[in-house]
Amino acid sequence: MAEKKTAEQNTSPGTGDRRPTVAVVGPGAIGTTIAAALHERGAHPVLCGRTARDHVELRDGDDAVVVPGPVRADPGGAPGTVDLVFLAVKTTQTQAAAGWLEALCAPRTVVCVLQNGVEQEQGLAGLLPHGHVVPAVVWFPAQTLPDGAVRLRGRARLTLPEVPAADVVLRALAGSRCAVDTSADFVTEAWRKLLQNAVAGLMVLAGRRAGMFQRADIGRLTSDYLRECLAVARAEGAALDDTDAAAVLETFRAFPRDLGTSILADREAGRPLEWDVRNGVVQRLGRRHGIPTPVSDVLVPLLAAASEGPG
Ligand SMILES: NC(=O)C1=CN([C@@H]2O[C@H](COP(=O)(O)OP(=O)(O)OC[C@H]3O[C@@H](n4cnc5c(N)ncnc54)[C@H](OP(=O)(O)O)[C@@H]3O)[C@@H](O)[C@H]2O)C=CC1
Ligand SMILES: CC(C)(CO)C(=O)C(=O)O
Numbered sequence: 001m002a003e004k005k006t007a008e009q010n011t012s013p014g015t016g017d018r019r020p021t022v023a024v025v026g027p028g029a030i031g032t033t034i035a036a037a038l039h040e041r042g043a044h045p046v047l048c049g050r051t052a053r054d055h056v057e058l059r060d061g062d063d064a065v066v067v068p069g070p071v072r073a074d075p076g077g078a079p080g081t082v083d084l085v086f087l088a089v090k091t092t093q094t095q096a097a098a099g100w101l102e103a104l105c106a107p108r109t110v111v112c113v114l115q116n117g118v119e120q121e122q123g124l125a126g127l128l129p130h131g132h133v134v135p136a137v138v139w140f141p142a143q144t145l146p147d148g149a150v151r152l153r154g155r156a157r158l159t160l161p162e163v164p165a166a167d168v169v170l171r172a173l174a175g176s177r178c179a180v181d182t183s184a185d186f187v188t189e190a191w192r193k194l195l196q197n198a199v200a201g202l203m204v205l206a207g208r209r210a211g212m213f214q215r216a217d218i219g220r221l222t223s224d225y226l227r228e229c230l231a232v233a234r235a236e237g238a239a240l241d242d243t244d245a246a247a248v249l250e251t252f253r254a255f256p257r258d259l260g261t262s263i264l265a266d267r268e269a270g271r272p273l274e275w276d277v278r279n280g281v282v283q284r285l286g287r288r289h290g291i292p293t294p295v296s297d298v299l300v301p302l303l304a305a306a307s308e309g310p311g
Helices: 029-040 095-104 164-173 186-206 210-214 216-235 242-254 262-268 275-289 294-308
Strands: 011-014 016-018 022-025 046-048 053-060 063-072 084-087 110-113 132-135 142-144 150-152 157-161 179-183
Touching (some): 022 029, 022 095, 029 053, 029 164, 046 095, 084 095, 110 164, 132 157, 132 164, 157 164, 186 242, 216 275
Parallel strands (some): 053 150, 110 132
Antiparallel strands (some): 142 150
């Protein structure tokens, strides 16, 4: 089979002595943040979306970063393979984005998955013709504003596993507004974040933002839910304890009251929800380990029905 063409390359650190060529698949809230971080460092990320646009824009406090497009909407028009792909579509959209992965990936390509959950590698099974998958924990909140720009609502930070394939990600984002660290115990960090995501699902069912965690009854429900999430996390090998679980509730209580979550944004827009990778996973893995999950057993069917109906 003929080698696919390669996207335009710039020189700088990266693979050997040149800057890695980069694509962002899914230039939404998280993808735009990463595209802006890359752009500010002089990179020209290929923007691969579903809706064609001229540019994307990040707002961070008083800063506005406009990343020139185009946002391409047809994988057939991809400029060739790249060294690094940031995959930032929702997990419910991964399958539909497979054409981009086919067009952008060569054997050297690293796909850094910017998605919530603890199953990023399984989520790409069968969809990646070549390349290496590097899951990331995305710690920051970002939201799309009504005019299409993205508002960053925290310090941008990623955690990656300590693996050789993570190097190209570290180099691509070095010195940018998005901090990147690596962890020798990625399982623990991924579950620490999953605990946050699982709790955020309560906002969908209440139709409320972070302010709801000020309520004592929601505090009790959240603590009960965190207890079962923690038991599953520990059974999966995460080195987390009661203090870590309690810190999650405190984090939500410390958030601005109007801070939402990406799954609530999907609910408000009537889009499919990432309920399975964020909440269903606790119930599924709990069953595998023989851990009772009474809170999940109520939450998960409600989230699934909110996402998919019928009705
Ligand atoms: N937002 C947040 O604060 C956080 C989100 N996350 C996680 O990051 C991931 C991304 O979330 P988020 O950025 O909020 O999601 P968004 O919905 O904001 O962005 C998804 C983007 O993917 C695009 N897209 C949809 N289908 C395709 C396709 N087939 N090919 C290419 N692009 C496509 C969408 O296009 P279109 O414009 O047409 O919809 C949109 O631009 C999720 O797993 C989420 O859980 C993690 C931490 C925080
Ligand atoms: C902001 C945060 C941490 C809350 O779950 C998130 O990951 C999301 O919105 O998807």
